[in-house]
Amino acid sequence: MFRTALRNVLAHKARLLMTVLAVMLGVAFVSGTLVFTSTISDAYQASSQKGFDRVDVAVQPRSAGDHRGAPGRTPRLDRKLLDAAARVPGAASATGTVSGFTAIADKKGALIGDGFSTRGGNYFPGKDGTDARYPLRDGTAPKGPHEFALDAHTADKAGYKVGDTVRISVDGPVREQKLTGVFTTDDGTVAAGGSLALFDTPTAQKLFAAPGTFSEIDVTAAPGTSQTALKAAVDKVLPKDGAEATTGRQLADEQAKMIAESMDGMKTGLLAFAGIALFVGVFIIANTFTMLVAQRTKELALLRAVGASRRQVTRSVLIEAFVVGAVAAVTGLAAGVGIGAGLRALMSATGATVPDGPLVVSPSTVATSLLVGIVITVLAAWLPGRRAAKIPPVAAMNSVHATATTKSLVVRNTIGALFAGAGAAGVLVATGMSDGKVVMGGGAALLLIGVFILTPLLSRPLIALAAPVLRAFGISGSLARQNAVRNPRRTAATASALMVGLALITGMTVIAGSVQKGIDKMATDALKADxxxxxxxxxxxxxxxxxxxxxxxxxxxxxxxxxxxxxxxxxxxxxxxxxxxxxxxxxxxxxxxxxxxxxxxxxxxxxxxxxxxxxxxxxxxxxxxxxxxxxxxxxxxxxxxxxxxxxxxxxxxxxxxxxxxxxxxxxxxxxxxxxxxxxxxxxxxxxxxxxxxxxxxDKQDVSDGIAKMFNLMLNMLYGLLAMAVIVAVLGVINTLAMSVFERSQEIGMLRAIGLDRRGVKRMVRLESLVISLFGGVLGIGLGVFFGWAAGELISGHLATYELVLPWDRMGMFLALAALVGVLAALWPARRAARLNMLASIKAE
Structure with a gap:
């Protein structure tokens, strides 16, 4: 049976290629996400670790999390405390630091860097007159309120040299400072495209803190002194309630933890859409194996007749799935590594702050990718294999197409109705809750699954609505409608892949458009200011x-x-x-x-x-x-x-x-x-x-600024959900190709009685178009419902929220579904038209 399974895999290369592609795309999305987030996370962690290389103990205000501390208290890290920390046993040196936002203008007046990556700090010379953190490449250290030093990366990028006058801004007004020095630094933010300006300590204190005070005091341990011992010594000189000491190792660990937690949100979001792509891919895989098994019903029945057990037949199908899943997982992992590298390059190209670092492909990423590809494929193939094994050998030999029993259809429709009803009820109940996100998410998932189960039942009446249009195409249109409803389960599995993708895209578009409208209205209603x-x-x-x-x-x-x-x-x-x-x-x-x-x-x-x-x-x-x-x-x-x-x-x-x-x-x-x-x-x-x-x-700029994150999220979703649509296209191609193979005799007979090649092509294209539009209509309908329901939750937090139905985009999505159908049918239609009619009629 093992050799038989392998022979079947090799014998049906073309038919299984689409399945391999579907699994590969899903795995590539998962592995690419893991590679990308691991690479960025490790780069940020390595960058933060460098910042603590010269810090053994850091003294910070106890209320550092608050902008100005609790009312009535002003934690102060002053020169007296700095000198005391420098004199404790085991301390080699102590450095007082202050930092804050500092905008550097290039020679055209534009901001260098972006937002919080443009920083300023103080040059704190030691006993030798230099600051070991920032070795000077050119010039001298800044002195006085009108001088400053700039990192070499920014100076080279902007074309500044020692002696130039540079326009900068710290808290609003423009300051013209003389550039006295250019320094090098291993600061990860600077390496990622940010900027760092240094002032002498009195100037930096006036700009970023208060005269005579520091934001932090960093103490370096003498040789032979541990960080823990140094911290214990520093604790003895700290004021009782004004400051606290932390070891450099603890700060680095906390920073690494914060970075990992911040990356978890991105990783979860990206993996959610990878899951959607895989979810859509499951339909295609299950559909593919169902058709493959149906086409080999006689072959499997013969195996049963010569002594193979049900378990052996099921196992042979699962072995095929394992081989396909393994090949797809390996290729998907390789593609995912490329996707991860590409995403990082894309972030850097768009100006995002990304520290330098190697591409990280961890063992867990490899294991996860292989596991996902193989398990998803095997699970999707299990039900078709089990169903094939249960067909009696005699019945299978008499009929290639074993139709579903009335009992199985009733059971399926009942289960689908229960799921859809429970899901719709959950979504509706959640709209009346103050915080119903979890309930709504669960209800939406149940409704989506319920509609998928009911899709065979819905396909006949909805596709029947297209009959008047299809009649205009003559016999090809009539045959296309009959073919689309001939096997409702196959049609449903194919259309559902497109349905899921368009439901999510439409829902997010409705939400984003409605939020934008609400924000525009809020800006207009709340602001009289120009x-x-x-x-x-x-x-x-x-x-x-x-x-x-x-x-x-x-x-x-x-x-x-x-x-x-x-x-x-x-x-x-x-x-x-x-x-x-x-x-x-x-x-x-x-x-x-x-x-x-x-x-x-x-x-x-x-x-x-x-x-x-x-x-x-x-x-x-x-x-x-x-x-x-x-x-x-x-x-x-x-x-x-x-x-x-x-x-x-x-x-x-x-x-x-x-x-x-x-x-x-x-x-x-x-x-x-x-x-x-x-x-x-x-x-x-x-x-x-x-x-x-x-x-x-102005008001529109304010509105756009608030809505920017929604638009960014929506654009990301369009890009991510495009993966699901690509998988859906493969599903339509796969279904049509196998349908053409299955109907070879029928197509040969149609050619023999007068249907020309153009008519055959038109028949296959119209069938594909009808199936795609069916999935598109279901997806857009569900998306509008989900968008409305989510809007009811949002309206509780945004009083000006107003439901907006983007008719133009929904029309574009429907046109996209039609385009998917047309493109997916090109190869199957050409193949059907080129079939030899005599060979097809004689085909078993």
């Missing part, structure tokens, strides 16, 4: 920018947004400061209780979620402990609907500013005389010194 000014990196903005804008003739109203931590009751919250007199001219808040009124003094307005949590209403008074530790009492004058742009407790900056230790703006809202025009925007950009670090955005 522009919002912020840092490109979303880091705090200097208050000087607001003063500069308010002094312009074309500006009629301006309000910065400032965040400050505070203690309200027993919890910590953020207060948002605004310009009370102008705030009503710049926003259009939807108040559910009270009104904005005169936002001055102790008056505040709060979002509905906070008001509900605290039990506040207009007139409610509550105690507050400000950032500097001073206490006060605030009064609620109104409750508004919070949104992605504005939420929390809003009060006048005149009330908040005296309690802030360092005043910075998150963004500045601006109203102008002439409204949002290109000329006005250019004037604002010019007034701000054409600063590459500052973003001037």
């Amino acid at each position: 522009y919002v000014v912020s840092m490109a990196s979303r880091t705090p903005l200097s208050p000087a920018v607001e003063k500069q804008l308010s002094g312009l003739d074309q500006v009629t109203a301006v309000s910065p947004l400032r965040n400050s931590p505070a203690r309200i009751g027993t919890g910590t919250a953020y207060l948002t400061g605004v310009n009370g007199p102008d705030f009503g001219k710049l926003t259009r808040l939807d108040f559910t209780q009270g009104a904005l009124g005169d936002l001055r003094g102790d008056k505040v307005v709060v979002d509905d979620a906070t008001a509900k949590e605290k039990g506040w209403r207009p007139g409610s008074r509550f105690p507050v402990t400000y950032e500097d530790g001073k206490k006060g009492t605030l009064t609620v004058s109104g409750v508004y609907r919070g949104n992605e742009m504005l939420s929390g407790v809003l009060l006048d900056n005149a009330t908040l500013a005296p309690h802030q230790k360092q005043i910075t703006d998150m963004q500045v809202m601006v109203k102008t005389k002439d409204g949002a025009t290109d000329a006005t925007k250019d004037a604002l950009v010019t007034a701000l010194g054409k600063n590459p670090a500052i973003s001037v955005s």
